[in-house]
Amino acid sequence: MTPPGTLMLEAVEIHRDYAMAGDAVHALRGLSLAVHEGDYVAIVGPSGCGKSTLLSLLGALDRPTRGAVRHRGRDVARLDDRAATDFRLRSVGFVFQRFHLLPMLTAAENVALPMAEAGVPPRERRARAAELLAYVGLGARTAHRPTQLSGGEQQRVAIARALANRPALVLADEPTGELDARTGTEIIQLFDRLNRDGTTLVVVTHDEELARAARRVVHMKDGAIVRDERLRD
Amino acid sequence: MRVALAVASLARHRTRTALAVAGIAVASAMLLDMVMLSSGMRLSFRELLDTRGYQVRLSPKGTLPFATEATVGDAAALVAAARAQPGVAVVAPNLGAQLVAPRGDGAVTVAALGVEAGVQGDYALREGRDAAAGELVASPAALAALGRRVGDTVSLGTGWDPQLRAFRELAPRRIVGVGRFYFLGADQPVVAMPLADLQATADGARRDRISSAMVRLAPGAEPAAVARALAAALPRVSVLTTADAVAQADERVAYFRNLAFILGSVSLAVGFLLVTTLMTVSVNERIGEIAVQRALGVQARRIVQQVVAEGLALSVAGGLLGLGLGLVTARYLDAILGDFPGLPPDIAFFVFQPRDAGTAMGLLVVAGTLAGILPSWRAARLPIAATLREEAVA
Numbered sequence: 307m308t309p310p311g312t313l314m315l316e317a318v319e320i321h322r323d324y325a326m327a328g329d330a331v332h333a334l335r336g337l338s339l340a341v342h343e344g345d346y347v348a349i350v351g352p353s354g355c356g357k358s359t360l361l362s363l364l365g366a367l368d369r370p371t372r373g374a375v376r377h378r379g380r381d382v383a384r385l386d387d388r389a390a391t392d393f394r395l396r397s398v399g400f401v402f403q404r405f406h407l408l409p410m411l412t413a414a415e416n417v418a419l420p421m422a423e424a425g426v427p428p429r430e431r432r433a434r435a436a437e438l439l440a441y442v443g444l445g446a447r448t449a450h451r452p453t454q455l456s457g458g459e460q461q462r463v464a465i466a467r468a469l470a471n472r473p474a475l476v477l478a479d480e481p482t483g484e485l486d487a488r489t490g491t492e493i494i495q496l497f498d499r500l501n502r503d504g505t506t507l508v509v510v511t512h513d514e515e516l517a518r519a520a521r522r523v524v525h526m527k528d529g530a531i532v533r534d535e536r537l538r539d
Numbered sequence: 540m541r542v543a544l545a546v547a548s549l550a551r552h553r554t555r556t557a558l559a560v561a562g563i564a565v566a567s568a569m570l571l572d573m574v575m576l577s578s579g580m581r582l583s584f585r586e587l588l589d590t591r592g593y594q595v596r597l598s599p600k601g602t603l604p605f606a607t608e609a610t611v612g613d614a615a616a617l618v619a620a621a622r623a624q625p626g627v628a629v630v631a632p633n634l635g636a637q638l639v640a641p642r643g644d645g646a647v648t649v650a651a652l653g654v655e656a657g658v659q660g661d662y663a664l665r666e667g668r669d670a671a672a673g674e675l676v677a678s679p680a681a682l683a684a685l686g687r688r689v690g691d692t693v694s695l696g697t698g699w700d701p702q703l704r705a706f707r708e709l710a711p712r713r714i715v716g717v718g719r720f721y722f723l724g725a726d727q728p729v730v731a732m733p734l735a736d737l738q739a740t741a742d743g744a745r746r747d748r749i750s751s752a753m754v755r756l757a758p759g760a761e762p763a764a765v766a767r768a769l770a771a772a773l774p775r776v777s778v779l780t781t782a783d784a785v786a787q788a789d790e791r792v793a794y795f796r797n798l799a800f801i802l803g804s805v806s807l808a809v810g811f812l813l814v815t816t817l818m819t820v821s822v823n824e825r826i827g828e829i830a831v832q833r834a835l836g837v838q839a840r841r842i843v844q845q846v847v848a849e850g851l852a853l854s855v856a857g858g859l860l861g862l863g864l865g866l867v868t869a870r871y872l873d874a875i876l877g878d879f880p881g882l883p884p885d886i887a888f889f890v891f892q893p894r895d896a897g898t899a900m901g902l903l904v905v906a907g908t909l910a911g912i913l914p915s916w917r918a919a920r921l922p923i924a925a926t927l928r929e930e931a932v933a
Contacts, residue, residue, distance in 0.1 A: 362924035367923045391837070391839070392836065392838075393836075395837075406827070406831040408831075410548060410550070410551050411544070419540065420836055423835070
């Protein structure tokens with residue numbers, strides 16, 4: 307087992323430029339960031355500062371224009387599509403602002419989807435889906451479809467889905483952005499529990515309560531980190 | 540899981556899926572009918588020629604059997620020579636002519652076949668017995684045209700003399716049987732009589748003449764080899780095996796095959812475009828879902844597999860439905876075309892063969908597969924982060 311505090315994820319001098327209406331938009335400007343095992347990092351900053359772009363690069367959803375993104379020493383920015391997809395499947399869990407559950411599948415089936423892709427046998431994935439849904443407090447809603455669940459419940463299903471293949475790293479993009487304050491607090495508590503149980507979290511958020519719950523807050527502006535503060539160990 | 544996802548995706552828009560399946564069913568029914576039509580006449584014609592087991596046909600040099608009114612003389616010697624050839628078991632000579640019968644103030648014209656009752660291969664008896672001298676077997680249409688029944692006597696002549704206002708060579712003949720004539724139209728009045736009786740008409744002009752002869756081979760004899768021997772021994776006649784006759788008939792109905800090919804291709808194209816359109820719309824609606832799946836670690840090829848599975852499911856469901864629809868429409872169309880005057884009763888335009896259904900289904904499966912590949916591949920290759928961002932904005 308990797309000892310706590312070991313470097314897990316590292317962005318090294320990454321740039322991300324977009325061509326937009328003939329001009330180059332510099333979303334990230336030589337940003338560097340290191341995330342260690344067991345950490346809980348909140349990335350905050352004004353809209354358009356590059357938070358979501360950074361999260362996409364950390365999760366190999368996108369490639370930097372320049373620079374490297376290393377996960378346990380491996381540059382995931384240089385992986386081909388197949389390898390990058392496999393990296394996302396086995397090493398990272400994603401939580402999105404809008405939940406993004408598949409509407410035609412039940413909660414349990416949504417959670418089982420990444421496991422099916424990873425080749426987990428049906429019986430095992432059914433059992434683990436039920437276990438994960440119980441973990442996020444939805445043990446009684448496994449057969450419900452997303453349309454039959456509240457926003458908070460859908461986000462819990464999305465969190466359970468992110469944990470399906472036991473990733474050590476969960477990346478969340480505005481996970482409380484669509485939720486009311488009370489439901490948002492429940493999700494923050496769930497994230498806290500996740501982190502205490504050993505999952506490394508990187509969360510992009512505008513939610514001050516969520517940012518305060520993290521161990522470390524990274525402030526961004528204009529595609530760069532302007533402040534990196536550790537709130538607690 | 541991929542199959543379950545494909546089924547679930549199709550079930551999300553049930554009305555649209557049902558309409559698409561119905562559309563594909565119509566296209567596949569048309570495709571099946573055209574595949575059946577392209578080979579049906581050939582198959583049906585071959586079966587017709589094989590009905591009585593005669594594999595070789597002789598006709599006056601340069602003609603096809605009954606394609607003209609040409610006859611060949613010295614028929615007895617010709618038939619004897621044919622019967623003497625190695626590999627020949629039976630030779631059935633026949634003579635075709637037209638006879639007239641008085642009815643009311645006018646006359647009824649009937650087609651007459653002179654045959655040797657013991658070996659004839661032109662009709663099957665439905666009632667009564669074969670004709671002896673002075674007798675005849677009539678088709679139901681002939682009985683109706685003549686207004687006679689089995690057991691009646693009918694006067695038949697070789698023509699009508701307008702100057703004398705009289706029938707030529709009018710002679711009474713007793714109807715002793717009803718026959719179903721294989722090679723003449725179901726609606727055509729036909730009578731069959733002993734070959735010698737018909738040869739004796741027309742003031743001796745038909746004496747010892749025949750229109751054609753059918754040859755049944757001895758067991759194990761090779762049709763092509765016997766045909767070559769007959770052609771060498773009988774230079775006054777053309778010799779055709781069943782395969783030759785089918786090939787020649789095939790050339791004559793080439794337009795049917797071309798028509799079937801064109802309409803079949805159009806049906807396939809319509810089915811393909813229908814599935815492609817549906818899959819493109821469906822994929823475009825689910826761009827966000829596909830991007831999420833890709834973000835969660837689903838490989839691009841698995842997305843393609845899922846969408847292709849949806850296209851295939853539509854094609855197979857439509858194809859199976861179209862199979863039934865195609866068989867019903869083929870039967871209906873066959874009945875319409877079968878009413879065409881002069882067509883032998885056993886000729887069918889649409890003949891079902893399992894291979895045809897397999898061909899139609901195979902083409903649809905290929906079309907359904909191709910239809911799903913392009914939109915799904917495009918969707919699976921979209922930049923994930925940008926697509927999710929656009930979806931979030933939308």
